[in-house]
Amino acid sequence: MAVQTVSNSTDISLGPAVALSCRECGERTPLGPSFACVACFGPLEIAYELPSGDPAGLRKRIESGPNSIWRYAPLLPVPEDVASKPNLNPGLTKLVKADNLARELGITGSLHIKDDSGNPTHSFKDRVVAIAVEAARAFGFTTLSCSSTGNLAGAVGAAAARAGLRSCVFIPHDLEQGKVVMAAVYGGDLVGIEGTYDDVNRFCSELIGDPIGEGWGFVNVNLRPYYAEGSKTLAYEICEQLGWRLPDQIVIPIASGSQLTKIDKGLKELIALGLVEDKPYKIFGAQAEGCSPVSRAFKDGHDVVRPVRPDTIAKSLAIGNPADGPYVLDIARRTGGAVEDVNDEQVVDAIKLLARTEGIFAETAGGVTVGVTRKLIESGVLDPALTTVVLNTGDGLKTLDAVAPTTRPSAVIRPSLDAFREAGLG
Numbered sequence: 001m002a003v004q005t006v007s008n009s010t011d012i013s014l015g016p017a018v019a020l021s022c023r024e025c026g027e028r029t030p031l032g033p034s035f036a037c038v039a040c041f042g043p044l045e046i047a048y049e050l051p052s053g054d055p056a057g058l059r060k061r062i063e064s065g066p067n068s069i070w071r072y073a074p075l076l077p078v079p080e081d082v083a084s085k086p087n088l089n090p091g092l093t094k095l096v097k098a099d100n101l102a103r104e105l106g107i108t109g110s111l112h113i114k115d116d117s118g119n120p121t122h123s124f125k126d127r128v129v130a131i132a133v134e135a136a137r138a139f140g141f142t143t144l145s146c147s148s149t150g151n152l153a154g155a156v157g158a159a160a161a162r163a164g165l166r167s168c169v170f171i172p173h174d175l176e177q178g179k180v181v182m183a184a185v186y187g188g189d190l191v192g193i194e195g196t197y198d199d200v201n202r203f204c205s206e207l208i209g210d211p212i213g214e215g216w217g218f219v220n221v222n223l224r225p226y227y228a229e230g231s232k233t234l235a236y237e238i239c240e241q242l243g244w245r246l247p248d249q250i251v252i253p254i255a256s257g258s259q260l261t262k263i264d265k266g267l268k269e270l271i272a273l274g275l276v277e278d279k280p281y282k283i284f285g286a287q288a289e290g291c292s293p294v295s296r297a298f299k300d301g302h303d304v305v306r307p308v309r310p311d312t313i314a315k316s317l318a319i320g321n322p323a324d325g326p327y328v329l330d331i332a333r334r335t336g337g338a339v340e341d342v343n344d345e346q347v348v349d350a351i352k353l354l355a356r357t358e359g360i361f362a363e364t365a366g367g368v369t370v371g372v373t374r375k376l377i378e379s380g381v382l383d384p385a386l387t388t389v390v391l392n393t394g395d396g397l398k399t400l401d402a403v404a405p406t407t408r409p410s411a412v413i414r415p416s417l418d419a420f421r422e423a424g425l426g
Helices: 055-063 068-074 099-105 125-139 151-163 177-184 195-207 226-229 232-241 258-272 293-300 325-335 344-358 364-378 397-406 418-422
Strands: 018-024 044-048 094-099 111-115 143-147 166-172 189-193 216-218 250-254 282-288 339-343 388-392
Touching: 018 111, 018 216, 044 226, 044 293, 055 068, 055 232, 068 111, 068 189, 068 232, 094 232, 099 344, 099 364, 111 232, 111 364, 125 151, 125 216, 125 339, 143 151, 151 166, 151 177, 166 195, 166 397, 177 189, 177 397, 226 258, 232 258, 250 258, 250 364, 258 282, 258 325, 282 293, 282 325, 293 325, 293 339, 325 339, 339 344, 339 364, 344 364, 344 397, 364 388, 364 397
Parallel strands: 111 388, 143 166, 143 216, 166 189, 250 282, 250 388, 282 339
Antiparallel strands: 018 044, 094 111
16 A cells, blocks of 8 residues: 655654554654554554653643643654644543532442543544644645544544645545534535445545545544544543542543553553553443444453444444454453443433533433443442543534434423413423
């Protein structure tokens, strides 16, 4: 497969990033728009020379930084002046202490919702795209692109518009209407593909090797090593917002699995840098039953994730062949966590439970994490006495269709007090 390099990679400067490293064989290559190892075709990730020796000074530098992910620029593959460039400044979203939900679930420790619906396009994808935009700038790409289940399409469209780049994004043709509108409104090209996300992803991989894709940066293909690092900022923020402490347990949704693996990487970096005290933590993965290849592999004790054809209302998690699935299995097992799934009815119930108890309207992926949290507590797998963080990665306004059939007004009445009393609401 062709890999298109626009700029001379020897001139690239992306902060503490020094190379690309293969996650399988460890082979290192120079920074560039590459995603697969030339030696073994394993996935590439960023290798760093991170600041060390002064954790107190680094913590102070972070705390005095911008109110966005750029406060962690010393730990990311971005130039030092990244905050001064036109971008959407995502991150530093709320970590909500969810006492009402904790009581409903029987949690006696502390429960927190990391609510990433507060990002500029209302999903966590703004974090990863922001990092990819900096790589696209460094490599001289003029078009920003992606394959997407919806949230990423909107994030790419918005970030490209702000950065002055052209965007062209590809989605399954039958996505939720809210996500289609949000992806299209930013003025870039939006292309619906007749097929699943996996079909869209295969098409994009072909396009990137064709001359028509010259100068295109696909955030989750040839820019994937940089893009993926944006998820580490969730780990950084959670720990900083907990008072520079590691949580005991985190429940994370699984689509490709990249977010989960990078949150784990972020936590390990904070420990290595001395920014948090080292202690055990458990990572739990959450999938929808209609697309649960990683959950199935975990429960069956397998190391191989067998692809499935998705059939779930949680379309943002509907990746039947998750690239990072095997790494998710390793992390769940290494940390003492687990991977669980819930059906669509349980997803809707969980969305409504979170909204009713905490005033947070989650998209379907948030329903999956809350539903899985409830299931793990009921089965005794997740310890209710510990500090638990559950991720909500997107806004429920994007997936209204999922809950609309089960919600309606309490009553429809004439505009009179008698009618209100007759309805039994007084």
